Amino acid sequence: MGKTLAEKIWQEHVVHSAAGEPDLLYIDLHLIHEVTSAQAFDGLRLSGRKVRRTDLTIATEDHNTPTLNIDLPIADPVSKLQVDTLRNNCAEFGVRIHSLGDIDQGIVHVVGPQLGLTQPGMTIVCGDSHTSTHGAFGALAFGIGTSEVEHVLATQTLPLVRPKTMAINVEGTLKPGVTSKDIILAIIAKIGTGGGQGYVLEYRGSAIRALSMESRMTVCNMSIEAGARAGLIAPDEKTFAYIKGKAHAPQDWDAAMMYWSTLFTDADAKFDVEVNINADELAPFVTWGTNPAQGAPLNSRVPNPADIKDLEERGAAERALVYMNLTAGMPLKDISIDTVFLGSCTNGRIEDLRLAASIIEGKKIAPTLRMLVVPGSARVRLQAEAEGLDKVFLAAGAEWRNAGCSMCLGMNPDQLAVGERSASTSNRNFEGRQGKGGRTHLVSPLVAAATAIRGTLSSPADL
Amino acid sequence: MDKFVTHTGNAVPLRRSNVDTDQIIPAVYLKRVTRSGFEDGLFAAWRSDPEFILNKQPYTHGTILVAGVDFGTGSSREHAVWALQNYGFKVIISSRFADIFRGNSAKGGLLTVVLPQSEIESLWDAIDANPELPVTVDLDAKIVSYNAAKVGFEIDDYTRWRLMEGLDDIGLTLKSLDSIDKFENSRPLFKPRTQTLND
Ligand code: SF4
Numbered sequence: 001m002g003k004t005l006a007e008k009i010w011q012e013h014v015v016h017s018a019a020g021e022p023d024l025l026y027i028d029l030h031l032i033h034e035v036t037s038a039q040a041f042d043g044l045r046l047s048g049r050k051v052r053r054t055d056l057t058i059a060t061e062d063h064n065t066p067t068l069n070i071d072l073p074i075a076d077p078v079s080k081l082q083v084d085t086l087r088n089n090c091a092e093f094g095v096r097i098h099s100l101g102d103i104d105q106g107i108v109h110v111v112g113p114q115l116g117l118t119q120p121g122m123t124i125v126c127g128d129s130h131t132s133t134h135g136a137f138g139a140l141a142f143g144i145g146t147s148e149v150e151h152v153l154a155t156q157t158l159p160l161v162r163p164k165t166m167a168i169n170v171e172g173t174l175k176p177g178v179t180s181k182d183i184i185l186a187i188i189a190k191i192g193t194g195g196g197q198g199y200v201l202e203y204r205g206s207a208i209r210a211l212s213m214e215s216r217m218t219v220c221n222m223s224i225e226a227g228a229r230a231g232l233i234a235p236d237e238k239t240f241a242y243i244k245g246k247a248h249a250p251q252d253w254d255a256a257m258m259y260w261s262t263l264f265t266d267a268d269a270k271f272d273v274e275v276n277i278n279a280d281e282l283a284p285f286v287t288w289g290t291n292p293a294q295g296a297p298l299n300s301r302v303p304n305p306a307d308i309k310d311l312e313e314r315g316a317a318e319r320a321l322v323y324m325n326l327t328a329g330m331p332l333k334d335i336s337i338d339t340v341f342l343g344s345c346t347n348g349r350i351e352d353l354r355l356a357a358s359i360i361e362g363k364k365i366a367p368t369l370r371m372l373v374v375p376g377s378a379r380v381r382l383q384a385e386a387e388g389l390d391k392v393f394l395a396a397g398a399e400w401r402n403a404g405c406s407m408c409l410g411m412n413p414d415q416l417a418v419g420e421r422s423a424s425t426s427n428r429n430f431e432g433r434q435g436k437g438g439r440t441h442l443v444s445p446l447v448a449a450a451t452a453i454r455g456t457l458s459s460p461a462d463l
Numbered sequence: 464m465d466k467f468v469t470h471t472g473n474a475v476p477l478r479r480s481n482v483d484t485d486q487i488i489p490a491v492y493l494k495r496v497t498r499s500g501f502e503d504g505l506f507a508a509w510r511s512d513p514e515f516i517l518n519k520q521p522y523t524h525g526t527i528l529v530a531g532v533d534f535g536t537g538s539s540r541e542h543a544v545w546a547l548q549n550y551g552f553k554v555i556i557s558s559r560f561a562d563i564f565r566g567n568s569a570k571g572g573l574l575t576v577v578l579p580q581s582e583i584e585s586l587w588d589a590i591d592a593n594p595e596l597p598v599t600v601d602l603d604a605k606i607v608s609y610n611a612a613k614v615g616f617e618i619d620d621y622t623r624w625r626l627m628e629g630l631d632d633i634g635l636t637l638k639s640l641d642s643i644d645k646f647e648n649s650r651p652l653f654k655p656r657t658q659t660l661n662d
Contacts, residue, residue, distance in 0.1 A: 015642045026643070026646050117657065145541075155636045
């Protein structure tokens, strides 16, 4: 019997396996940031160990970093301590780091691909659950905890239990105005926040193949919101073209291509589970609740919890409506928004900024709201500025910031106030995620842009 | 990780059940960037009370914590284990532990011993009668002993072996060092590197 893509990559990386024990997997790339690495480095120090492969490790600062006045010292003492600790640890252990102000500083999952370090068939880990993003290149990539970070630093391996595989087949053609964000939000609404637990998801089908690399990253990014530790897409010509010319693209291109061209799920391979999605039927999608599965097409209404059969889900919906201060049955498009956040590792890449700018160009954002545009990396920011996108956003009345996670999780000063409501291109709408008491609606960059102009949840078709 | 074969020390009777990890170490103490130094956050809310057991002599120097049922429930924070170890505890005895806490303890080298609640009560009484009572936890023999009492306990062979050998997950993996070396030597050269090796 044939193998799935995930099984092929797994098998290629098994260093040691024994019955009744987890497999020991080799890790090709370890990405590090300031929030989850400090105790791992401290553990190394306590046990007198060093980083085994500094040449397979790279660090950047993103979660805590301010997006304004980045030339000044970080004002928040806890953030400053975490960032300084990362800098010291990297210096002590010889790890390459891209610090605030550096051209390759930015969100860890934007930086890896843009440097060309993310390549097909690799195992990639990071102490961050959205490491699944790198799966867009046909890599097996997943988030790990702090003890595991230490384990990878010390040994460049990780003991892991082999996951099951799930195919998500998205066939058909997206309608204009529908993006990869809408695909993944629809998938999560369908299989639920726990649907992918224990699986590696493989996104397949004509609608996935039609996506650009950056759009594929958006899909894989949110695999974790469906409960899966990893999600991937088989590499193709688009993948190879994206990597070609990047700083860390393989020097022996032919050897790499020879391997990469074996990276697909065999025709006779069997997935443990298959899910089918019809791309023709998808529409712009937004969330109304406090978990990413609580979403609905923008043209629909806030659901009535009484209509939900599953008691657990009904209770969750009731609590979500109270927190979100929404009434069952109200049109989603009537929801007015205070803040639009365009950014994050889900939708903070150059294509996302271009998409949003194409809608906003020549218009003004609603006077009732603020719009924060936060590029995913310093490079994305410079690229956008070279294309004049910053001017488009500024002329519309939006704020143009420096790179980082920013309001995606509100660890830096970019936060929602109590009761404030955002339309956000990020990936988590948990209670208080973007600031204590803040209310988040997850949206695509197109919906974010249209919402910024109209002041209520909207798609470009409403303009 | 230090090897744990047998340990003799003073025991602290913590007569409470359902001690969750928020009580072991409150969230505000999680901001530290080290794995050490969490002892000041251990049971922080209770330690402000001068009557709390850890504030009383001779318990301040205890190394064996004897707690009520369901120890370590709640948040999965590894800091709870670190805080107990940083304070000086080597063994926690209870009649039931939360799964994640037990797993984290094994990862970090903190021995968790399950005894029937009746044995916990007898041990508490014995400590009350003599706060300086030496208690021995013998992992090799799987026996807790004090005064004339010898109480057997169960622990899975794999965890027991790891603790007795002093192998943390990293230590265990390093036993496969040859396989790792071999694997590394056969990795394709086109795989990316973040920097040139500066060995
Ligand atoms: S942008 Fe948000 S989701 Fe992505 S790494 Fe940063 S905090 Fe995590």
